[in-house]
Amino acid sequence: MKKISTVTALFLTLATFSNADTIAEAFKNGKWDGRMRFQYFYTDWEDASKDSANGKAIGGSIIYKTAPFYGFSVGAGLYTTQNAFGLTDPEDGATATTSKDLFCRDIGCVYGDGFTTLAQFYMQYDISRSKIKAGEFLVTNPWITPNDTKMIPIAASGLDIVSNEIPNTTVQFDYINKIKERGESFFGNLTTTGDVPTKIASYYLTHDAPNVAILGAKNKSIDNLELQGWAMYWNDLVAQGQVEANYAFELGDEAIVTLGGRYIKQFDKGAGDIIKPLANNYDSDNSIDTSIIMGRAVVNYGRAKLLLAASKTDDGGDIIAPWRAFPTDGYTRSMTQTDWNAGTKAYKAGFDYDWSDIIIDGITSSLSYSKYNRDETKKPYQSMTDRGYQNGDTDQYNLDIIYKPSKSYEFKLRLMDQKNDKTAYYTADTSNREVRVEANYYF
DSSP: OHHHHHHHHHHHHHHTTSOHHHHHHHHHTOEEEEEEEEEEEEEEESSTTSOOEEEEEEEEEEEEEOOOBTTEEEEEEEEEEEOGGGOSOGGGGTTOSGGGGGSOOSTTOOTTOOEEEEEEEEEEEEETTEEEEEEEEOOOSSSBOOOOSSSSOOEEEEEEEEEOOSTTEEEEEEEEEEEEOTTOSSOBOTTOSTTSOHHHHHHTTSSOOOOEEEEEEEEOOSTTEEEEEEEEEETTTEEEEEEEEEEEEEETTTEEEEEEEEEEEEEESSHHHHHOHHHHSOOSSSOOOEEEEEEEEEEEETTEEEEEEEEEEOTTOOOOOOSBOOTTTTTTOOTTOOOOSTTOEEEEEEEEEEOTTTSSTTEEEEEEEEEEEOOTTOOOSSOOTTSOTTOOOEEEEEEEEEEOSSSSEEEEEEEEEEEEOOOSSOOOOOOEEEEEEEEEEEO
16 A cells, blocks of 8 residues: 555656646656566585575566656666576575575565565656656665666665766765665665674664765866765764775877776764674774775776776774675675775786677676685674685685677676685685576567
8 A cells, every 4th residue: 555655646746747648648758678587596615515506586677767747757667586487496595695685585485485576666856967866766876786686676765866067077965764675575774784784783673773874976077087075974873985086098009097096984973882893893992983995907908908906994893884885896896705894905806808809799708806815803793795704815716708699688607716714713614606697688
């Protein structure tokens, strides 16, 4: 009934700006986007006592948005993931980690259960060079992203404002009160996601969870230079500030070099009193005041791209990053890994190549190596993907191959080999190899 009431409210709002004929035209001229999707995940654990895990899912999405009328439009997105023909057995997920998000993770669901969810349902108002969106939608900022690597993306509920009124500048403001994870059919409060520190998630089982406000700006007034500045405030928990600069220049006749740097400063606004790092995480105090700095060099030469990046997290604490917009994304972050725990040094080298006109048009590949040098004395605030609480260093190799023969078809293959060192604190072997296969049809 709640969804029906919301639909009614949106129609009534449109009606105040138009007669029925005009509303009908707005819906008639709306835009549809469809997608059919297949994914296969396979994890082979180094520990011989652990069975391999796999998951296969078929699904897709239907997204519709009305044409604007007096600046107003309505959008909706229906998504589904299904264990079609029983391809995945619940026992296939006994040791699964990353493939769990292919299926339903609601309370009562078992591995392999499919589900359908209305992940987007919003009203948008366009005025001049600004867009205001309210409801449930996909949003991208330095703290929240759709992270659409599984069957159903992450969606948020609240308010999103993007403005380009200032020349060469984009300003964005987001106020978010709920979030829907990839394997969940419902919108929960912001502390219900899997990457929320364990102590904070437990605390807000019996307390009202706070909302988050995010404000940022990107500017390209200076030739070849992009500057960004962002701020996040999660009431009663944490505040973060982020600045980033990327400068591009030509090297010779064909090469373009881009130098980039990002710095994030974290301020404890109450989270430390809940997490208590001194008592629970072997830290020197109960504050989570910390920071992370990273840099990269990217060289584009013809069809090739080379990335070299490094990052360092301060010893003061882990960076709080609960909504899948990874702090080191685009720099040192790689598949299944976090490198923003206290005292972590990370390095990454990547090489991308477009094989069009050499092998088959539409084929690209990406090969990368990442090294994560962790402080073994620092216990993370929550368990990490594919690792326990206190694994040591990680070496990871990734190979991605993407084939796009046309706008309608896309095929992806991802291979990963990951070595997680054991430590005196955590002796389990979590090293593994992973295969991901994805096929998409867009209509």
